[in-house]
Amino acid sequence: MLTFGELIYRNGLYWGDKDAFVELDRRLTWRDFQVRTDALGYVMRRLGVGQGDRVVVLSSDCIEVAETFGACMKVGAVRVGLNPRLAPPEITALVADCSPTVIFVHQDYFPVIDHAEKIGMLSQGPMRQIRIIEFGSASSEYERLITGELDQPVLVQTPHPVAMIAYTTGSTGLPKGAIYPHQAFLQSIFYIAMLEGIDPTTRWLHAMPAAGIPLMHLMRNIFHAAASVIVGSWSAEQALLLIERERTTNVVLVPTMLNSLLESSKLGSTDTSSMRLFGYGASPLPPKTIKEAMRAFGKPFLQMFGTTELMGMSMMLFPADHELGLRERPEILASAGKPLPFIAARVLDEQGQDVSTGDTGELVLRSDTQFSGYWNAPEKDAEVIRDGWIHTGDMARLDTAGYVYLSDRAKFRIKTGGYNVFPTEVENALAEHPAVNEVAVIGLPDERWGERIHAVVSLSSGKEASPDELRDFCRDKIATFKVPKTIEIWPEIPKGTTGKIQKRTILEHYAALNEKCAS
Template sequence: MSIETIQGYMDKALRRFEEHPAVTFMSTNETLTYRELRKEIDKIASFLVSLGVKKGSHVAYLIPNSMEFVLFSQAVARCGATSIPMGVKLGVREVAFILNDSDTDFVIMATEMHMKTVLKYVNDKKEQQQSVKVIGLAGFNLQYPEEFITISRQEIQKVENVSSFPDMSPEDISMISYTGGTTGMPKGVMHSQGGKAAALIASFIEFPMDDRDKVLLTTPLQHSAGSLMLRALAGGAHVYIDTFKADTFLKTVQEKRITVTFTVPTIIYRIIDKAKKMKFDVSSLRSIHYGSSPISSERLKEAIELFGPVFVQQYGATEANVLITRMHKFDHVRALETGAKFLQSCGKPCLMTQIRIIDDGGQDVKTYEKGEVILKSPYLMEGYYKRPDLTSEAIKDGWFYTGDIGQFDEEGFLYIVDRKKDMIISGGMNVYSVEVEKVVNQHPAVVMSACIGVPDPDWGELVTVFVVLHDGVKCSEEEMVEFCKARTSSYMVPKKVYFKENLPLTQIGKIDKKELKKDFWKDKERQIN
């Protein structure tokens, strides 16, 4: 089995640690050693082969954080099939789109809300004389339609092991991972076996850990947490899997002596608020990796007081295996001690990533000038599934065009200013929503905020912010506007402020601006004004 593939690396990794604990699922307290994990993966892979899964089959899965997610996702890879992971919080519309767009042959599921959608897909394919098999996982208290194959892990143990699984080559497609799609419909990002293998090597450089580490993952394993899971298992760490609740998170860190975790800023804020009310020992943590957005300076100070100097930020993209830049622990501490602006950056390029910032003519911009972030790495996507047109737009001469607007400072820190498509044009001026949010978030009453453009006959687009305040704290719209006027350009000052108890989040914890925009733009043909 080639070690130049993710299949080869993970097969070899799971044979290195044998009796060492590999995975614990907190809800059931079930633990599998590396030997047990490998044996169960091979057994499930044999079952999938018996159903007809083979090299090149497209296998989608809708499984919440669980032991089953670990086992079945790895079994799909073991078979040489192409994985299509889907978040269990995806809407039925998105799931229907992904199933059809990805030409899914097999579905593995453990969610109730998507049953009708998956069944419709099966029946639609049957009318086209195409067969789709659906496996409904037992143990999730769900009643699956009779068209599904309902089976438990215990029943799978009776399946006879196949003698061997197909060997993959570096060029074979390992995964089609659909973009989060905060604008428009998702795109299928194709990653090769070789690309995923290169990403695993890169993660060894960027995420130091070994067989003494205990890694807690509570965000969806379909996303960045899943990449960290593979890194942890490849290095012999003990992975603890749960769904997020602030008190249970802190309790697990204390009782299991967790050393590494991954999260997002909104979750960090909830942990801080809970820790203020209840005392926990979190001294075992040595690395908290976070991503999706910069962290508030004030809240980071609180977080470091609670956890110590253990924070590492990452900036990534589905198309680049989520490994683009890192801001390390030392830089977090240095920024807090000196008041340096680079705390609002996403760090510096990863060791295996090359980054440029270019203008509309394709020329590199100067320090502090804004432009589009483009990058190269050995683990870039192969392209968008069935969309050569979008692929040729996104990848030119080996460079991936991220669609993010960024700038470098004199030290080489990268700042993401906004998405190209998320820019607000108000009164003829370009307003970068992230910069407005940075100003609003400086207000001591603010927990978090989101800035969008709202169609307006006078301004074109009205700079509008949604604000969540600290419990028991009051702030008026007039006060917020005056606060911003004192700190930023007049054209960037919000024209309208809405106060909310909470903001809608995407399944990976980002503020869902598409949801915020929906009511304002629903009657518009275009999303610009």
């Protein structure tokens, strides 16, 4: 297979006039993208970036995120995307971990880097030589440097075996840097693009934050010289505007985004007829929301289950599965779908033996398109990779038709009053309440129960519900011992860069409260 850089060159040569990347007020053709990534490659080399050197990108989604990735692939730099919503100490810790030569930062997030610099956090040890380049305006240093290299001959490419480091969202602990081999990552994106039916006429609406693994969505256009239309910082109204104006065809959303589209006052007056496929993923979507969305848009729906360590998707619930779920088997709408053709899946007990069909155990996966290990963390490799299998930490069961049902993260299993309770079942019950927008269920220490089931809920705009009302609502849907003992209403539930709910952050919040009370 051609490399990322070779595909960019090919697209610019043969389909140079086609849209490559589009924003609300900017548009880049494949010829533009080829020339600018070449120029940026020259810039990187002049800044001392060599093969295997890390290049950090700190930005919300924009054209420059694609450009910096393309240039990195051409010169053999290892791209590292960081979530711009992280706090300065968190950014600094990850920068220290990957030790980059250059940091490209959008002007909106420059204060984060500037703060770290001023207090000396980026000027110690191996980080003292970092070059910081700001972008986000026509007069930025980034644009000045690229403009100075636009007349250079076609760049001689020097790809590296490693494409990027993707830091996990840290939903169960501190982020780890997953190392993505160039060809395996490219192959993973290709497989997913084919399964989704991407073709030269596709106009992909890109909404998933591309700091880590969702970069694969942004670059899915590369195989057929298709177009990626970038929403940027999420706004349902802006997404709907771009769907209509740009005649977009495909999208993948996290549940929060899909809910905001369904609630938007602009939905009814927006022409969404160009859309061919709606995808969703990152965290579970309650079956009632799936049904509502399918009715609202009248288009095929596709669920994706992604795994950072597999560099992409490992399971899908295809449009035909959704139709089957609506027609005959409603329970499969609560599944993660089936393992993809290039993924091997097993469910193991605590002794590492395969469980019987229908029994719950840990989901383990294997593929030719999996990461090669964690950056600077060989001890973590041994925990996750065993005999070639990726141990996901997800508790799951397989049915006789091959659908995978996720119970929850093994680390989030709640042991209450002698019972094992998986939060997903409780979350799905609460999510059926018409006022509930999002929900996260955790276990908190309790003298009587060992752990008590606690729910954090955010409500839909304009809706009201009390904790007592929500608890009563659950009683008819799940066993009494699974009903949350306590519920809190939060304005928003914390999420990571991919839109995945951060239960670790919620647990830390309550741990801090307990510590404060104890003192």
